Amino acid sequence: MPLFHKAIESAVKLRNSVLVELMLLLAVYTLGLLAWSSRNEIGLVTWYALPGGRWRLTPAGYWYVFLSLPIFQFILLRWYMRLFIWFRFLWQVNRIELNLLATHPDRCAGLSFLGKSSYAFAPILFAQGAILAGVVDRVLYGGESLQSFKYQIGGFIVVFVIGVFGPLLMFTPRMARVRRQGLADYGVLAQRYVESFDHKWLRGAFASEELLGASDIQSLADLGNSYQIIREMRVVPFGLQDVSRLALATAVPLSPLLLTVFSFEELFVRIMKVVF
Numbered sequence: 001m002p003l004f005h006k007a008i009e010s011a012v013k014l015r016n017s018v019l020v021e022l023m024l025l026l027a028v029y030t031l032g033l034l035a036w037s038s039r040n041e042i043g044l045v046t047w048y049a050l051p052g053g054r055w056r057l058t059p060a061g062y063w064y065v066f067l068s069l070p071i072f073q074f075i076l077l078r079w080y081m082r083l084f085i086w087f088r089f090l091w092q093v094n095r096i097e098l099n100l101l102a103t104h105p106d107r108c109a110g111l112s113f114l115g116k117s118s119y120a121f122a123p124i125l126f127a128q129g130a131i132l133a134g135v136v137d138r139v140l141y142g143g144e145s146l147q148s149f150k151y152q153i154g155g156f157i158v159v160f161v162i163g164v165f166g167p168l169l170m171f172t173p174r175m176a177r178v179r180r181q182g183l184a185d186y187g188v189l190a191q192r193y194v195e196s197f198d199h200k201w202l203r204g205a206f207a208s209e210e211l212l213g214a215s216d217i218q219s220l221a222d223l224g225n226s227y228q229i230i231r232e233m234r235v236v237p238f239g240l241q242d243v244s245r246l247a248l249a250t251a252v253p254l255s256p257l258l259l260t261v262f263s264f265e266e267l268f269v270r271i272m273k274v275v276f
Contacts, residue, residue: 007092014085024077028070079124087167090114094170102182102230108237109178114168115238121164122249129253132156136257157250164246168237175235182230190223 014020048061057065099110106112136149197220 003096004093007089007096010092011085011089014088015082020081021078024081025070025074027077028073032070032073033065083121083124083163090167091170094174098174100174100178102178102233103186103226105229107229107233109175109233111171111175111237112239113237114171115165115236115242118164118168118238118242118246122246125160125164125246125250126253128160129157129250133254133257153251153254157247160250161243161247165236165238165243171237172235175233175237179230179233179235182233183227186223186227186230190227193220193223 048058048064050056050058101110104110108115132153136153
C-alpha cells in the first residue's frame with residue numbers, strides 16, 4: 001500500500017506541475033506555429049486568410065492563429081499529458097506485487113475495472129473524431145469522395161483506440177502467469193477431488209447410498225465452475241465490448257460526412273436496417 005500511495009502522489013504532483021504546463025505553452029507557440037506555417041493552402045478566400053500566402057491573415061485570422069488556435073492546442077496537449085500521467089501511473093502500479101486471483105469472476109484476475117476506466121477517455125476521442133471530420137474539408141472544397149479517405153479514417157480510429165488500450169497490455173505477462181498457475185493449481189486440486197469422489201461414490205462403501213442432495217455433488221460442480229472461469233480468463237484487462245465502445249465514440253463525429261455519399265433518407269434507412 002505505501003508504494004501504491006506513493007504512485008498516486010507522484011501522479012498528482014505531475015498533474016499539478018506549473019513547469020509542465022509552461023513547457024506545453026512554449027510548445028504551442030513554437031512547434032504549433034511551425035505546424036501552422038507548413039500546412040497546405042486550400043487556395044480559396046477564407047475568413048482567416050487570403051490566397052497567396054499562409055501569413056496573409058485577416059484581423060480575425062490573427063486572432064485565430066495567435067490566440068484561439070494556441071488555446072485549443074494547449075488544451076489538447078494537456079489532455080495528452082494527462083494520458084501520459086495515467087499510463088505512467090499504471091506502469092508504477094504494475095511493478096507492485098498485486099493480489100491477482102485467477103478465479104475472479106470478472107475473467108481478468110480482478111483487473112477488468114481497468115478496461116472500464118478507459119471510458120473516461122471517450123470525450124477526448126470524440127473530440128479527436130470531430131477534429132478529423134473538420135480537417136477532411138477536401139470532400140466539400142476539393143471535390144474528392146469520402147471513400148478516398150476510408151483508410152485514413154480507419155487508421156485514425158485504430159491508432160487512438162490502441163493508444164488508450166495499448167498501455168494496459170503491460171499487465172498481460174503477469175495475467176498470463178496467473179492464468180497458467182491457476183490452471184496448474186486447480187488442475188491438481190481437481191485431480192485429487194475427482195479421485196476421492198470416484199473412490200467414495202463409485203467404488204467405495206458409499207457407492208450404494210443415495211446421491212440426491214449429497215453435498216459432494218455440489219462441491220464437484222463448484223470446482224468445475226472455478227476451473228472453467230480460469231480457462232476463460234483473459235490475459236488483457238479489457239474486452240471486445242470496451243474496444244468497440246471507444247471506437248464508436250471516435251467514429252460518431254465522422255458520421256455526418258456520410259451525408260456527402262447518401263441522402264438523409266437513404267442513410268436513415270441503412271441505419272435502421274443495421275439497428276433492427
